[in-house]
Amino acid sequence: MMTGMERFGALMSGGTPDRVPIVCNLLDQGARELGLSILEYYSRGEHVAEGQLRMREKYGYDTLTGMFYSALEAEVMGCRNIIYADDGPPNVGHLVINAPRDIKRLHVPDDLNEHPRFRELTTCIGLLKKEAQGRFPVLGVVTASFSLPAMLMGVGPWMELFLNGDPALRDELLETCSLFCSRQIAALREAGADLIVYVDPLASATFIQLKKFRELALPWIIRDLEAHGPAGVIFFNGGGRINPILADIREHAGIGAYYLNPYDDITEARALLGSNSLIAGTINDIRLIDWSPDEIEREVEKIMLAGKRAGGFIFGTLLMPCGIPEENIRALVAAAIRHGHHAESVVCR
Amino acid sequence: MSEGIDKQILDSYLTALFDTDKAGALRVVQEALDGGLTPEQVVFEVIIPGMERMIGGMISDNLVTLSQHFLASQIAEEVTDRLIPLFATVPEVQGHVVIGTSHGDFHGLGKKIVIGCLKARMFQVTDLGINVAPEKFVDQALEVGAEVIGISSMMVHTATGERGPKRVRQLLREQGLEDRLRIIVGGAPYRFHENLFREVGADAWGDTAAEVPGIVARLVREVRS
Numbered sequence A: 001m002m003t004g005m006e007r008f009g010a011l012m013s014g015g016t017p018d019r020v021p022i023v024c025n026l027l028d029q030g031a032r033e034l035g036l037s038i039l040e041y042y043s044r045g046e047h048v049a050e051g052q053l054r055m056r057e058k059y060g061y062d063t064l065t066g067m068f069y070s071a072l073e074a075e076v077m078g079c080r081n082i083i084y085a086d087d088g089p090p091n092v093g094h095l096v097i098n099a100p101r102d103i104k105r106l107h108v109p110d111d112l113n114e115h116p117r118f119r120e121l122t123t124c125i126g127l128l129k130k131e132a133q134g135r136f137p138v139l140g141v142v143t144a145s146f147s148l149p150a151m152l153m154g155v156g157p158w159m160e161l162f163l164n165g166d167p168a169l170r171d172e173l174l175e176t177c178s179l180f181c182s183r184q185i186a187a188l189r190e191a192g193a194d195l196i197v198y199v200d201p202l203a204s205a206t207f208i209q210l211k212k213f214r215e216l217a218l219p220w221i222i223r224d225l226e227a228h229g230p231a232g233v234i235f236f237n238g239g240g241r242i243n244p245i246l247a248d249i250r251e252h253a254g255i256g257a258y259y260l261n262p263y264d265d266i267t268e269a270r271a272l273l274g275s276n277s278l279i280a281g282t283i284n285d286i287r288l289i290d291w292s293p294d295e296i297e298r299e300v301e302k303i304m305l306a307g308k309r310a311g312g313f314i315f316g317t318l319l320m321p322c323g324i325p326e327e328n329i330r331a332l333v334a335a336a337i338r339h340g341h342h343a344e345s346v347v348c349r
Numbered sequence B: 001m002s003e004g005i006d007k008q009i010l011d012s013y014l015t016a017l018f019d020t021d022k023a024g025a026l027r028v029v030q031e032a033l034d035g036g037l038t039p040e041q042v043v044f045e046v047i048i049p050g051m052e053r054m055i056g057g058m059i060s061d062n063l064v065t066l067s068q069h070f071l072a073s074q075i076a077e078e079v080t081d082r083l084i085p086l087f088a089t090v091p092e093v094q095g096h097v098v099i100g101t102s103h104g105d106f107h108g109l110g111k112k113i114v115i116g117c118l119k120a121r122m123f124q125v126t127d128l129g130i131n132v133a134p135e136k137f138v139d140q141a142l143e144v145g146a147e148v149i150g151i152s153s154m155m156v157h158t159a160t161g162e163r164g165p166k167r168v169r170q171l172l173r174e175q176g177l178e179d180r181l182r183i184i185v186g187g188a189p190y191r192f193h194e195n196l197f198r199e200v201g202a203d204a205w206g207d208t209a210a211e212v213p214g215i216v217a218r219l220v221r222e223v224r225s
């Protein structure tokens, strides 16, 4: 049997692993695992690393997610209030940008590890890397420069600025966010992240039309990845549909792996991308809250069928809500293992 | 004003909306007014059809994006607020909605877009803001005499949590108000799960803001009948 790392390695070198690798993005669930409140859980990188390791061990999927919550990026950029819930992810509770002059005041630390919470994050990634012993890829997660302003000023004001606002101000903000993004990629890689999940929902077809994407978002994807390069980067939909923008990203930013939305068609994505890119197909994980194990099985089978036909395939989830019962997570992984075996390896057995 | 010119105005308005060009859309509105269209015509024959074109795709086969919802609603709200006082007769209020985001949820954009669409359709709207306690939804609905409570949530836990729509439903039941008030919910999680609205005790949900006025109109009819 291959390890998660070997499965990813096989895919990335154009081969076929024993089965489709499985990504399960469980985050806040780790707190429950450790019997901690979400606030306590995220206060220490050790806790989060422990939570991630236990959940991977318990359910048997192939990756470790080195992420706390998106709002952490806003914290590093100056957000002073994070709202915690008992049963869901922490959220931004203070907007850093309330007026144009706030954009000019934004500051990206040279060393992101100077920020205590970011240091917990890199500590967590370091621990995951060490404990994984090369068996499971550690995912680092960054928000794209084009999406980050949503957390700094609110989605509405950001849309207003990039659609109909002052282009100079918009570019100044994106410039800062892009610097932050590239520094973050470097810091997460240095801490031990094997792959970088690049999250850009504001660039998705759910938010903006293709024309706007090309004009406003694509240049910043290219820019964010300039220093690091596209190798080892996975473009993540973040909840928006991305099929309409795949071909452009592939051609101009050179990213080699695309993590689709549950509503993006896998076969279509393969046709758009050509044969050389990896595709992660996702299950609509909000449905996992109340689907029966049988329904989960059928859904996984459908995704796997399309995925195996497409080739170069990874199976994944979006950001799994806390309300998903444990037995459904088990049913999901079991079904993904069952239906993820490649025909060849089934024959070999 | 002839049919042909109206169509041309609507087409230019739609093009501006499609391109999320706010200045362009407002220019079309102004030119229409300058060209002799009445405020009523502008609202009912340009702004509202513009909004409704988004249901099921503005241009066939094309996904309508959130930025287009955002802009259409923003313009609808701005323009109707400005033009209603200029109407020849006071328009009939279609119903009254109180709306806010669920407890623990600080994401107000979806709600804001919905408000613009409702106002353009001559609904009266009371905005309760963000992070609204379930008791407040009910109390305020009674106070202003609303028929419908709208609850917006961006995350699963704020949609399904014990202080969200479920609790609002419970309060309505406890206080014997279920005949008088309907609950409509919306926001990101419902778009991934078309039955979630039932699980949280709502009477209806709206996939996009553009379709909300139609659904709310139905709920208001139910309450009034």
Ligand code: B12
Binding pocket: A027, A068, A069, A070, A071, A089, A090, A091, A092, A143, A147, A148, A150, A151, A155, A199, A201, A202, A206, A238, A239, A240, A286, A318, A319, A320, A321, B066, B069, B107, B109, B110, B111, B113, B114, B150, B151, B152, B153, B154, B155, B156, B157, B184, B185, B186, B187, B188, B189, B191, B192, B205, B206, B207, B208, B209, B210, B212
């Ligand atoms: C853009 C986006 C982001 C951006 C910006 C988010 C932000 N606001 O700060 C970024 C990358 C920063 C982000 C981060 C996060 N996100 Co996010 N994000 C999205 C995305 C793609 C769109 C959300 C959005 O802003 N929509 C804009 C508004 C206007 O749209 P809307 O609320 O849907 O409203 C429309 C309709 O729903 C309707 N409507 C809205 N309200 C109402 C009310 C009524 C009564 C009616 C009838 C209709 C109605 O009308 C509106 C217009 O048509 C969604 C997925 C999606 N496809 O929707 C995920 C999504 C909301 N995110 C999600 C999550 C989990 C998060 C995080 C919590 C992740 C984390 N663990 O940290 C963070 C939170 C960040 C924070 N604020 O602190 C999940 C939530 C589900 C869940 N698992 O609980 C989603 C659904 C993705 C997913 N499927 O996993 N996100």
